[in-house]
Amino acid sequence: MRRSRGGTVVLTAAAILAALAVFLPVWWVFVSSTRPGNSYVENMTPLSWLAFVPVGGDLTNYSGLLSGPFLTGLFNSFLVAGLTIALGLAIAVPAAYALATIDFPGRGVVFTFIVVVAMIPFDAIAIPLSSLFQDWHLSDSYAGLVLPALANGFAIFVLRQFFLGIPAELLEAAEVDGLGRIATLWRIVLPLSKPALIGAGMMLFLSQWQAYLWPLLIGTSPERQLAPIALANLSTLFTVDLGQIFAGSFVLTIIPMVLLLFFQKQYTESLSTTGLKG
Amino acid sequence: MGTSTTRILPFAAAIGAGLLLLAGCGGSSTDGSGGGGGDEEIxxxxxxxxxxxxxATVIEGFEAQHPNITVKQLNIPYAQYTSTINQRMGSGGDGIDLMVVDAGGAVLDWNNRGYLADITDLREDAVAAAVSESMVTAREVDGKLLALAPWTTSQFLYYNxxxxxxxxxxxxPGDPATPWTYEQLTxxxxxxxxxxxxEYPLLFDQWDTYYQLQMMGVSAGGGDGIDADGVVDFSGDGWQRALTWYHGLFEDGLSPRGITNDKNGALFQExxxxxxxxxxxxxxxANAGGINYGVAPAPYFEGGEPATSTDSWAVGISAKxxxxxxxxEFLRYLTIDPAGNxxxxxxxxxxxxxxxxFAAYVEGVEASAGAATAGFGAILQYQLENNAVHRPAVVGYSVFEPGAGxxxxxxxxxxxxxxxAAQADEEIGAQIERLR
Known part of the structure; x- marks a missing residue:
């Protein structure tokens, strides 16, 4: 009993330390973002505890940021991520369902192919792919930004693993009741698959939210700039407004964090079920 | 199976419709029309x-004078600019009509790659309009003018x-003819x-960049560190004097290690x-920080020649x-037209x-901070006319500049x-050889 308590203390202390290690930099970015202009350096050289105390600052960096091109970037990032989730799931769900429930010839090969292709880092193919997109006149367009992220192998994988966990009896019963494949998917399977849909949706969202290279290659006009590009443009050859950059970084960081916090249960559940069947 | 296929079809059609809708959301690279004259929309x-x-301001001004021309921007973050342009121009040009071109070898490099159009017909007007002729000629390759600079720079010694x-x-002293030496500054x-x-006796705006340090090597008698044939030499007496001085600043704690370039202005400002x-x-x-500051000409090495780094982005026209x-017409407005510039x-x-x-700009800057900037215009004009050093437009500059950094x-x-320096001479030289 005593040993167990000691272990608990050690593990709790380790958890608190790990949480602090993750939280402190984000907190520092937030506090620095409340200092106008470049005045955050006041407490940085030498490093003072005041660098972590949000006293004496204001939100002018946020108002400045949100009245400039960053706001358009933020809107575009949400639009592109939203379209990617909607259309990406529309592709991943039937693909995963087919791989999980239809015993067609070559199913194993197709599934292996999807998983292997998903392993290739997107950046490795971004340059030649962007040349193709230029030829197809998809540069500087929402279509160009969204299309490459739609067929997400990991999303298909997560959904397929989840669908495999749904009892076959349920699907057979639906078939006996006269439901076709699409109706079974729509009426029986999808209502049960909320965690997997949220997990796959989060993957699609994050793949777009943190994208930098592709938007750089494909769309950088002010109207179609994504938020990370708009943020990078705050640092020019001549001047840098670090206060606004901190504010932008904080906004870009906090949004996926809040989403993850909100959907934590379903996201964890979706990932933990991926190893159940194969 | 046939029934299933029939049921899948509407689903596939819905996805297809979504993708088509998405494709309709954009894809407007250029209107791609004509040569510029007349009333056609360009x-x-x-x-x-x-x-x-x-x-945005200059584009608005230009569009007001040319109602049939619209200028669309592609804003590429500075750190990724050159590689992104290389990629886009290398794969067909992507509808780009004009692009900013960095100083130094970029103009030569992009000329060799066939990216830049010959704009020599603008040369005469550009030279007549520019503060100094070298601002124009620095962007020439083999007698061909390839870009025009709307902006220029010089270097100053700011003090608190x-x-x-x-x-x-x-x-x-504020007299541009009698700057401090680096020895006096030290x-x-x-x-x-x-x-x-x-806390920091001496800061540079840009640590470790060739733009910032070139003037020190030149002032010490070391030249550009690379000659017209692409031979790299940081080991000669001149550059060794400059580099030893630079090394000493950090060894003696007069300048800080570990501070990145984006912080230097902020530190002085605060x-x-x-x-x-x-x-x-x-x-x-400095004005943004509200500090009590002054401006003096950039220093030079005792016994050496005054030298100040110059140039900035120029704008070139895509050969495609x-x-x-x-x-x-837009380039002319950006540079040769006084209001546009x-x-x-x-x-x-x-x-x-x-x-x-330039005259109006100087007036504005001098009025912006009273006594602090009273001599700014005189220093700027004197340095641009007498001791400005342009980055060398030589083969291999694209590997020379990062190597020097x-x-x-x-x-x-x-x-x-x-x-x-001996190691750099050998390594950068070998890289340039490979480029040949």
Whole structure:
């Protein structure tokens, strides 16, 4: 009993330390973002505890940021991520369902192919792919930004693993009741698959939210700039407004964090079920 | 199976419709029409490395005068600009009509790759309008003019009046003909350090960049560090003198290691530095901090020649542009037209190259900070006319500049200047050989 308590203390202390290690930099970015202009350096050289105390600052960096091109970037990032989730799931769900429930010839090969292709880092193919997109006149367009992220192998994988966990009896019963494949998917399977849909949706969202290279290659006009590009443009050859950059970084960081916090249960559940069947 | 297929079809059609709708959301690279004359609608695509607002004023001014031409920007972050343009131009041009071109070898490199159109027909008007002829000729390759610079730069020694007073240091003179030497500057920085008057006695706007250090090598008699044949030489007496001085600043704690370039202006602005060597933009940076500061000409090495780094982005026209005449019209407005050039420099707060715009700019800067910037215009004009050094347009510049940056960085972090320079000469030279 005593040993167990000691272990608990050690593990709790380790958890608190790990949480602090993750939280402190984000907190520092937030506090620095409340200092106008470049005045955050006041407490940085030498490093003072005041660098972590949000006293004496204001939100002018946020108002400045949100009245400039960053706001358009933020809107575009949400639009592109939203379209990617909607259309990406529309592709991943039937693909995963087919791989999980239809015993067609070559199913194993197709599934292996999807998983292997998903392993290739997107950046490795971004340059030649962007040349193709230029030829197809998809540069500087929402279509160009969204299309490459739609067929997400990991999303298909997560959904397929989840669908495999749904009892076959349920699907057979639906078939006996006269439901076709699409109706079974729509009426029986999808209502049960909320965690997997949220997990796959989060993957699609994050793949777009943190994208930098592709938007750089494909769309950088002010109207179609994504938020990370708009943020990078705050640092020019001549001047840098670090206060606004901190504010932008904080906004870009906090949004996926809040989403993850909100959907934590379903996201964890979706990932933990991926190893159940194969 | 047939029934299933029938049921899948509407689903697939819905996805297909979604994708088609998505494809309809964009895809407007250029209108792709004509040569610029007449009333036809033309869209010019202008790639640059700035936020959109930097060029918005001049674009509005141009569009008001040319109602049939629309200028669309591509704003590529500065750090990724060159590689992104190389990728886009290398794979067909992507509808880009105009693009900013960095100083130095970029113009030669992009000329060799066939990216830039010949704009020699603008040369005569450009030279007549520019503050100095070399601002125009620095962008020529084999007698062909390939870009025109709307902006220029120089280097200044900014100082914090209150810090120097606290340390008992006499400020440097404002007369551009009699700048301090680097030796005098070092001595003053040492006095500030001993008095504990500032955390950072001497800052540079850009540590370790060739733009910032080129003038030191030239002043010490070492030349550009690379000759017209692409032979690299940082081991000669001149560059060794400059690099040993640079090395000593960090060894002696007069300048800090571990501070990145984006922080230097901020540190001076917040009163943590006694001196900073920076460009004309240093005025707006210092003004934003509300400190009591002064401006002096950039230093030179005792016994050497005064030298100040110069140049900035120029703008070139894509050789693949289908709107050559309209693009030239825009370039003319950016540089040769006084009102257009003033608008081009207004938002960035950078020095315009057109004589008339330059005069108005200087007046504005001098009025912005009273006594602090009273001598700014005289220093700027004198340095641009007498001792400005352009980055060399030589083969292999694209590997020379990052190689030199690495050399300076290593020396800043403690490497021996002689040994490291010998290594750099060999390594950068070998890379240039491979490019040949």
């Amino acid at each position: 869209t010019l695509t202008f790639a640059n490395a700035d936020p959109a607002e930097t060029w 009046v209150d810090v120097l007073a606290a340390a008992g240091v006499e400020p440097p 001595e003053a920085a040492r006095t500030v350090q001993s008095a504990g008057a500032a 009163g943590k530095g006694a001196f900073i060597i920076s460009g004309p933009w240093g005025v707006s940076v 542009s289908e709107n050559l005449d309209a693009a030239k 003033a608008q081009a420099a207004e938002v960035a707060g950078i020095t315009p190259t057109n004589k008339e715009a 690495q050399l300076f960085s290593d020396i800043r972090n403690g490497s021996d200047p002689a040994e490291r």
